[in-house]
Amino acid sequence: MARQTTPLVRAGSAATTKRMTGGQALIECLHRAGVDTIFGHPGGAALPLYDSLYDARAIRHVLVRHEQVAAHAAVGYHRVTGKVGVCMATSGPGATNLITGIADALMDSAGVVAITGQVSTHAIGTDAFQEADVMGITTPITKHNAQVQRAAELPRVVLQAFLIAGSGRPGPVLVDIPRDIASAEAEFEFPEQIALRSGKIPPAVPSPNQIAAAAALLRQAARPVIYAGGGVITGNAAAELTALARRTRIPVTTTLMGKGGFPETDPLSLGMLGMHGTAYANYAINAADVILAVGARFDDRVTGRLSDFATGARFIHIDIDPAEIGKNKPAHVPIVGDAKEALRALDAQTPPPDCEPWHRQVAEWKARYPLRYRQTGDTIKPQFAIEQVYRLTEGRAIVVTDVGQHQMWAAQFYLTAEPRTWLTSGGLGAMGFGFPAALGAQIGRPGALVCALLGDGGFQMTLQDLGTAVEWGLPLKLYVLDNGSLGMVRQWQQLFYRERYSHVFLKNPDFAKLAEAYGAVGINVRRVDELEPAVRRSLEVTDRPCVVTIAVDPEENCYPMIPSGQSVKEMIVEDDRIRD
């Protein structure tokens, strides 16, 4: 059987056999895979693994306060560095606390390896102390999972996990290591190369025939649109996409995960599309005759009612994962392959289509339906707060969001110009993601300006790790848009449940005091005139996190909005209150 091999293993690490414990073999594998950082939390079944980690000077272990943070931080680390992120936990409760982060990584295709301790092999299945069926639990939420059943297979299982997590469409891989295997000494053989069965890593190079067909379709297009998803970021294809779009002058809309795949500051950018996308992106995609979808999966938050989505369009769909093509919308030209390769090939063959009327139409929509809000009085509008952060950080921050209204406003108002500078939980929509992912991003990019835009609800799901951020002296900026409620839920209850506000209002702590108690800087902002000085002050803090809590208008709703399961025809463009 043909097998694909990879130079995953570090150059110079030749195949060797060594006598050591399973825990030491794990560390040897991590070295060979080039791991420099682990986010984790120890516990009983993980003791032998942690004992080996004690001697691993080349690996820094970030001790989190809750394992969910370890998983989200590994995602954040992966997103900004492009390297596989690693999180580690003990058996049972340690592993189950990783679940949300692992599920998020699968939905948003993040390359993460999760290593979990397990009870000893003889105790598995006996309801032993801190035992959980982690393989059973994680099977549907991992790209792959494996339990090490015999010491001899540990190196192959671990190295394969890194290969699987990082290649093709990235995703989370879990390796479960029983305690006895981690403690016992054995002969370990470390392979020079790791192989996967052929076909498990999709071919990077797309079919030339399909590229030619796509180029022919684009050439004749009168109303073309590029619909770019997260695959453009993970495939490192932003430069190729930008080159193609600028040369052919095809407008680009990016999904929530695709932000950064094409500069939103470019006149060709339509911003984000979908449920809370710009009106002009949604009008354009629904009027398009040819849509070039790249690394996108026609998510329901993008398409609304599928049967009414872009009904007049023919689709070219580029994806490294063949299972995505045709899943929700049939593709007229399916292209399986690496986004970078496919876009480069397409760029070489596609002359700019003649579509001046289309550009005029798009410009008219942009002029007529801009994103807007009205900042009046002392109460801060959340959109205004985000625009201020954008202005004062000169748009060059790595922005990490949590989930909810603030996430959508951030997507709308914090324009993203570079890949790997926008981190969010898109598919899973996991509240509690923002701060931990920012922590992981700052560890991965120590010199970068990392700003987390959070809501008061989501922040409280994982804020205990302020302790970790302070301990590591991370100069994170956490801007908490505090509307005293679970804003998105409140908005839906207002619009679709006759203002029956069921359990959405929060009695919040004094976040500044809380931050100070942890040793971070805490600032509370209530009035408009306090906002700029507070943001400026936060940007001056270099040795610890700074939490700026901004009291925002609790009644503000997020628009435009295409209600769930509906189409562009039902789009609510903006709040009645801001019309002239």
Add this chain to the structure above:
Amino acid sequence: MTGSAIELSREAPSAARTSMKHTISVLVENTPGILMKVAGLFRRRAYNIHSLAVGVTEQPSVSRMIIVVEGAPEILEQIIKQLNKLIEVVKVNDVTGFNTVDRELALIKLNATPTTRMEIMEISNVFRANVVDLTEKTMTLEVTGRSDKIDAIMSLLHKYGIREMVRTGQVTLVRGTQPT
């Protein structure tokens, strides 16, 4: 948990979708948990599994699953793509419509008195079933064939009173040199 994920609307199933039986052959590495991984992909799309037969192949490290399913073809296509992504899956083949040999085995234990025995033996002869156990009150038949043959003998045996029965599920190979 989150505001932006309150309702997940599903496309209404369209009347145009036709469902038919498919026979899927899945070669897998013999690893613990692979049965759950394969079955889980069908479960998640609420796809109806008629039968699932698993056994080791000529290669001891590889097992073959023959899965007979029924449902919308576009969902099946999606499931097959997802099956192909599982690391432990060696090969997936939808052999529906191929020239195949299909067999299933059933053991049927039914009420049989000395007066009904001969009748049952006659039925059993017509279907080339074997009597594999006989007591004062019961008879157990072993019958092999295509699934519809087993259905047919079952319908004839019902009136005697079937005490219990077990079917292996369909196993299939493509005829001739073409691999399954």
